[in-house]
Amino acid sequence: MNFKVVIQQDEDGRFNASCPELRGCYSYGDTIEEAKKNIREAIELYLEDIPEADVPSVRLKVEILEVAI
Numbered sequence: 001m002n003f004k005v006v007i008q009q010d011e012d013g014r015f016n017a018s019c020p021e022l023r024g025c026y027s028y029g030d031t032i033e034e035a036k037k038n039i040r041e042a043i044e045l046y047l048e049d050i051p052e053a054d055v056p057s058v059r060l061k062v063e064i065l066e067v068a069i
Helices: 032-047 052-058
Strands: 006-009 015-018 026-029
Touching (some): 006 032, 015 032, 026 032
Antiparallel strands (some): 006 015, 015 026
């Protein structure tokens, strides 16, 4: 299963990671690689108690796009 993930660096240099498809699924890391590892683990934990057949019902629709200004 693939999930969209957003990683942003904050003003302290830490990388915050979120999975916008799963409400409240967040993590962070000191590096981008650590943030990726941690958000992957957070997603796995989030889904741990949800039967695979029910996963589509908890996923929120997310579209990533660019807006020209």
